[in-house]
Amino acid sequence: MNDKEFLSLRNKIFKYLRPLLGAKLFAHIRGVEAAAVQLAAASSNYGLIQKCAVAALLHDAAKSFTLDQMQRVVKLSRGKAFPKEVMQNAGLLHGHVSAIIARDKFKITDRAIISAIKRHTLGRPDMNALEKIIFISDYIEPNRRFKGIEELRGRVYTALFSYGLDCALLIVVRDKIKTLAAMNIRIDKTLPAIEKRLTSKITKNISDIL
Numbered sequence: 001m002n003d004k005e006f007l008s009l010r011n012k013i014f015k016y017l018r019p020l021l022g023a024k025l026f027a028h029i030r031g032v033e034a035a036a037v038q039l040a041a042a043s044s045n046y047g048l049i050q051k052c053a054v055a056a057l058l059h060d061a062a063k064s065f066t067l068d069q070m071q072r073v074v075k076l077s078r079g080k081a082f083p084k085e086v087m088q089n090a091g092l093l094h095g096h097v098s099a100i101i102a103r104d105k106f107k108i109t110d111r112a113i114i115s116a117i118k119r120h121t122l123g124r125p126d127m128n129a130l131e132k133i134i135f136i137s138d139y140i141e142p143n144r145r146f147k148g149i150e151e152l153r154g155r156v157y158t159a160l161f162s163y164g165l166d167c168a169l170l171i172v173v174r175d176k177i178k179t180l181a182a183m184n185i186r187i188d189k190t191l192p193a194i195e196k197r198l199t200s201k202i203t204k205n206i207s208d209i210l
């Protein structure tokens with residue numbers, strides 16, 4: 001994608017999502033884009049920065065749909081449903097439906113972008129760089145307001161520049177697990193699996209940042 005194509009796609013996405021999402025959610029996707037572009041800049045990979053912007057803007061494209069609307073989009077587009085545990089859970093299903101919008105409405109075929117949109121809620125143990133960046137950005141974007149967020153953001157950026165993306169991701173995954181546990185919310189097995197995989201991959205001593 002050249003710069004002209006990128007800007008034209010970005011404008012089309014804005015036009016479509018601004019009325020669909022409402023002010024708060026629209027600010028959120030802009031915030032995720034800003035955070036994702038900052039995180040991706042550390043890679044010095046211009047192509048990755050552009051992909052991060054696109055995935056960030058579209059990751060919650062279906063978030064304002066009702067569960068029924070999401071289910072209908074899935075059935076129309078795929079001809080069949082996802083497993084029941086996904087179809088009945090808007091928190092999981094909106095990622096899949098947002099990926100369908102990216103593919104069908106904006107003709108996005110890049111697998112990494114589609115996967116990052118699809119999996120942004122739970123992640124998976126073997127995420128690629130784009131998936132990791134969207135997962136982190138969704139949690140720390142500038143509109144997020146929760147106790148300790150500024151300190152957390154600082155640690156994430158320090159970890160990224162000192163130790164790399166996996167370390168930044170580990171900080172977010174641990175914070176997410178801690179926050180869900182404190183709220184007595186059931187923790188899906190994917191988060192501990194991601195934490196385990198990252199801990200085994202990171203061989204440097206990073207205790208100063210965790």
Ligand SMILES: [Fe+2]
Pocket residue numbers: 059060063094095120121
């Ligand atoms: Fe989401």
Ligand SMILES: [Fe+2]
Pocket residue numbers: 028032059060138
């Ligand atoms: Fe989001």
